[in-house]
Every structure is written in structure tokens, then in C-alpha cells.
Amino acid sequence: MGRFAVIxxxxxxxxxxxxxxxxxxxxxxxxxxxxxxxxxxxxYTIDLVTEPNPKDDHIEHEGAHVWVAPEAxxxxxxxEMDFEVTKLRTGFTFRNPNQTSACGCGESIELKxxxxxxxxxxxxxxxx
Numbered sequence: 136m137g138r139f140a141v142i143x144x145x146x147x148x149x150x151x152x153x154x155x156x157x158x159x160x161x162x163x164x165x166x167x168x169x170x171x172x173x174x175x176x177x178x179y180t181i182d183l184v185t186e187p188n189p190k191d192d193h194i195e196h197e198g199a200h201v202w203v204a205p206e207a208x209x210x211x212x213x214x215e216m217d218f219e220v221t222k223l224r225t226g227f228t229f230r231n232p233n234q235t236s237a238c239g240c241g242e243s244i245e246l247k248x249x250x251x252x253x254x255x256x257x258x259x260x261x262x263x
Contacts (some may be wrong), residue, residue, distance in 0.1 A: 139192070139194045139257055139258050139260070139261030139262070140192070140194045140261075141194065141195070141203045141208045141211050141212055141214075142167065142194060142201070142203060142211050142212075142213075142214040142215065142216050142229075143194070143214075143215050143216070144194060144196040144197075144199060144201060144215075144216050144217075145216070145217040145218070146196075146197060147155045147213060147217055147218040148196075148199070148216045148217050148218045148227060149196045149197040149198070149199035149200070150197070150218070151199060151218040151227070152164060152165055152199035153197075153198055153199050154201070155181045155183070156199070156200075159183055161185045162183050162184065162185055162255070163184045163185060163186075163187055163200055164184045164199065164200030164201055164202060165181050165182065165183060165184055165200075165201055165202070166180075166181070166182045166183075166188075166191065166203070166204060166205060167179065167180070167181055167201060167202070167203050167204070167207065167211065167216065168180040168181075168182070168200070168203070168204035168205045168206070168207045168213070169204075169206075169210050170262070176245045177210070177245065179227070179229055184200070184202055187200075187202055188202065188204075189211070190205050191203055191204060191205065192208055201216065208254060209254060210231075210233055210247075211229075211231065211233070211234065212232075212253070212254055212257070213227050213232045213233070214230060214231040214232070214233070215229070215230040215231070216228075216229055217229075217230065233247055235247050
């Protein structure tokens with residue numbers, strides 16, 4: 136039985152999530168969402184999770200737990216979450232097939248929602 140995952144995590148992202156959780160008492164993982172803002176229209180949000188919301192999609196990779204807010208699932212379907220350290224920035228990055236454009240700073244993106252039918256079918260296939 137395949138588990139449905141809205142997003143996937145790279146090993147680097149999983150290691151960073153485990154690091155964050157290990158340094159915060161009572162933390163269970165992180166929650167990925169999106170909010171309106173930034174010059175391209177939307178920004179990713181990452182919040183610490185102490186009490187998982189049963190409505191969220193749950194992804195587990197190498198002991199790292201990530202939850203995706205229901206309202207973000209359509210925009211994040213098929214996204215790969217990574218963690219990178221470069222000269223310019225250190226942080227989570229998202230390779231998102233739903234992204235139509237991004238601003239130059241890479242902090243905000245323009246997203247088109249995935250097909251609702253595709254999301255429902257992926258969930259149903261994983262549940263069977």
C-alpha cells in the first residue's frame with residue numbers, strides 16, 4: 136500500500152528537520168504552508184509543529200516529520216523540499232512543478248493550483 140505524499144523530502148531536508156526538532160522541546164516536526172505575500176504573490180511558510188493537525192497531510196522521511204496544510208496541498212502537489220547552504224542563503228528550498236514564476240530574490244513565487252481531480256485520484260490510489 137503506497138502512502139500518499141503531497142511533497143517529497145530530500146535527505147538534506149530530512150536531516151535539517153530532525154535537527155530543528157531535536158533542538159526544540161516538544162516539537163514533532165514542521166508544517167509547510169503558503170501565504171499571500173512577497174513580490175510574486177505567494178511565499179512558503181514553515182512552522183514548528185508540537186500538536187499535529189489531523190487534517191494536514193503527513194510526510195515522513197528518514198525519521199523527519201513534515202505536515203502540509205490542507206489549503207497548501209493543491210499548490211504543493213509534487214513538490215520536492217530540499218535544504219541547501221550556499222554563500223547567499225541557508226534554508227529550505229522547494230522545487231515545485233506548480234510554480235509559474237518567481238521573484239529575483241527567490242523568496243516569493245507565483246503558483247497555479249494543481250488539478251483537484253489529480254489530487255483526489257492520487258489520494259484514492261494511495262488509500263487503496
